[in-house]
Amino acid sequence: MTQATKITGGVLAAVVLVVWPWLTDDRFLHHVGVLIMLTAIGASSLHLIIRTGHVSLCHAAFMAFGAYGSVLTVMSLGLPFPVGLLVGTGAAALLAATIGPIVLRLTGKYFVLITFLFGEVVRMAIVENVALTGGSNGIFNVPPPHPIFLDTKAYYYLALAFAAFAVGLCARILGSEFGRAMNAIRDGERLAECSGVPVIRFKVIVFIIACALAGMQGSLMAHYNKVLSPENFSGIISLNLVVMNVIGGMSSLWGALIGAVFMVMLPELLRGYVNIQHIIFGAILFATMAFMPGGIIQAARHVKAMLSAKPDAPAPPLARTGAAE
């Protein structure tokens, strides 16, 4: 792809994203649009962590910190929404800065196990701490960021702006010198360390940025849904974000975005069949990891290469899955 086609494509995509809500009056479509935008923030921020070679199963815990931090600031302290958003994002970042330096020292499998447990502990802490969080009942009547955002279409633009910021930030990081250091860390932590990359510090920085973005998503989600309950932040939610990255392909940010669109649309198509939906997600996870660990992006590249290759040329190998041991 040349620079010109990239720019044309980008402008075209931006125009489509801004214009489409005006082409329909269907509130449901606008609602799906909001969900996709907000989910894209979570998926792309988790993608950052995955690109350093760690699969985190507690991303929803940071969304919870963002959501409760923001909602409590707005509802209990009576401060305006922007302050709440900042407090929520900051709370998630602070949590990440606290546990990051500890858990990021662990190798792949221990990291997965510990984040799984940590996500569960945060959910339990929310359920137990009834006075602050309302326990399992949650918090109702969360106010919108501003009365005009009661309109779904208006909220879509708010979500679009934040999603553009988050995805842009992730893309910028991945495309920079810093992103290349992240790839080096994933491919060989010790080698990267020997080449002068401050491995732990870089991983912690990435973790804090990604978790802060997750907190931002949690805050925006809470003020959109207007209710807040611990179930919105259970292990299944974290796992869904992993599924998005896995089906899209863990080697590219596009994969996470494709996965987010797919994972938001599929449940909307399967409304009323919540259990079957989970079973399908499970089957997708299994089948992708067993047979196509590179996800949709890799499969597409593979097919493209096979189509454009000369008849006798061997197909390029599927890329490695990207996670360090």
Place this chain on the structure above:
Amino acid sequence: MLDFLSRLEILLNPTVLGQVIVNGISLSAIYILVALGFTLLFGIMRVVNFAHGEFAMLGAFAFYHLTKDLNWPWMIALPAGVIGVAAASLVLEWLVFRWFYQRMFESMIGLLGLNMMLIYGGVLLWDTHERNIPAASQEVLMLGDIIIPIDRLIVVVIALAALTAFYLFIRHTRAGLAMRAAAQDVETAETQGVDTRHIYKVAFFVAILLAALAGSLWGQIYAVSPHLGERPLMMAFIVVILGGMGSIPGAALGGALLGFTESIVGTAFGAAASAFLSFGVVIVLLVFRPWGILGTPEN
């Protein structure tokens, strides 16, 4: 501080103390059963079985249906259900697990998918409401002031018998020897004539057998529902991290530590406190000794 001491003082009451000890032993035994299978799969096949708790759930449902619907006595229903689940799971071994052998990273994510499929398949089949397995016995044993429910005692005896059988199997049979060899070094074991494909199947069968047994016993103490597997799975994680992943004595030690912590702290300060404490201990351990108390560091 006074409150803390008065809560601890509860434990000095002989009736409570007896209960705490019996609970501690039965919880430990169940955790060890779950964690042994988990650590066995990891040690030999390098598979992190995120679906392990669901095999406990299947075991509990098999036991429930055999005792409640078919009215089998528990002494027949328990082994029949457990062996039935383990044998049926060999289909899953062929369909799902064999793709993930020696592929640790893919196994974690792929088996999380299997975990979801089994939980929500269970929800479709059995709904989410909780059922009770009738207790094996209503009677209690009195030792002075200490009251011991007979059914808890049965759980302890069965679990200890299973653990002894497992130990003898691993230590004193040729299949057990082949498993230990494969756990140490798969390639060398293969060159020495160990049929690893066969050993994997045996190890899988044994691991699921232990998980299903743990689930049946767990279902008898608590309640049976499709979400039964979540807690045993978390406990298995904590136990194997405590003891060291892949280490069999480590699983036994970790299970005993966790079972007694939960029983003692849970009685004095509530279930949430004991959960937070176990998690805190695991975090601290991971910082200083990620390979666990009895594990060996990698490379």
